[in-house]
Amino acid sequence: MRIAVTGATGQLGGHIIDSLLKRGIPAADIVAIVRNEAKAAGLAARGVTVAVAPYEDAEALQQALTGVDRLVLVSGSEVGKRLAQHTNVINAARAAEVGFVAYTSLLNAPTSKLSLAPEHVATERLLAESGIDHTVLRNGWYWENYASALEPAKATGKMFGAAGDARVAAAARADYAEAAAVVVTGDGHVGMVYELGGTPALTYPEIAEAVGEAIGAEVDYVNESVAEYRAGLEGAGLPADLAGMIAEWDAAIADGALYSESTDLQDLIGRPATSATAALSA
């Protein structure tokens, strides 16, 4: 069975390849689809087959996917360009007769108020219309996202946000990667939509506590308005548009965008997901 992974030089993609190798898939049967060959040198050195195919290059994608049985489509990182990119991958997968696609979507995608959601919903629809057997992996937030709070917390003893009393069911990248590897190597997942997040979900004060445990100091959560949080992020040097996007995400998170009671993640990986403290300490 030949299994391809897009975004293979990225953080999640790298973990997925590690998980596939751990599950006994021979390195040569793993196709790492990358846009930057130099960045894939480590994968090639481990015997993984590397195919260079940027999401914009339909022909290269089809070539990379020829002979591939199953694909993990890791969602792209260029927000706003992703639907066109995912369309290229799905069309190439169909043309190359790939038998199965697992797509990394977003937790609660259809109801999510996160600005990230519409591209994921549209990609899920494309997959459904493609006729290719597939599974949707609706990944929640990575605990690692809160690593950006570590340095400010060291300096101020505070973690800032605007998520109110939201609860976040997150996990480590490696957990989501393992779930993707389980699904793409296993059977019985076709047509499934998995809502993936860790349990228990944490409030922002509890996440601040985990940040504190990771740095060995007490850290308090300071809840701000979206405007205050945005101004703080800009003050810390983030470009205005990025600061605005991140602050708006907290408004959606406050609305429950990243909360789920689903146990799909631990059911798939057969263990509890990594805790916030462990992920942030790593």
Ligand SMILES: NC(=O)c1ccc[n+]([C@@H]2O[C@H](COP(=O)([O-])OP(=O)(O)OC[C@H]3O[C@@H](n4cnc5c(N)ncnc54)[C@H](OP(=O)(O)O)[C@@H]3O)[C@@H](O)[C@H]2O)c1
């Ligand atoms: N759940 C969450 O909390 C969360 C957080 C952030 C992102 N995400 C989503 O999950 C995905 C994986 O996360 P991650 O942490 O692994 O992100 P990442 O480390 O930024 O990896 C993204 C990967 O996509 C590749 N890529 C980007 N644009 C491409 C293009 N035009 N053609 C081909 N490859 C392209 C990158 O290639 P290079 O290595 O060459 O840059 C990289 O390998 C992200 O792309 C995003 O959709 C989820």
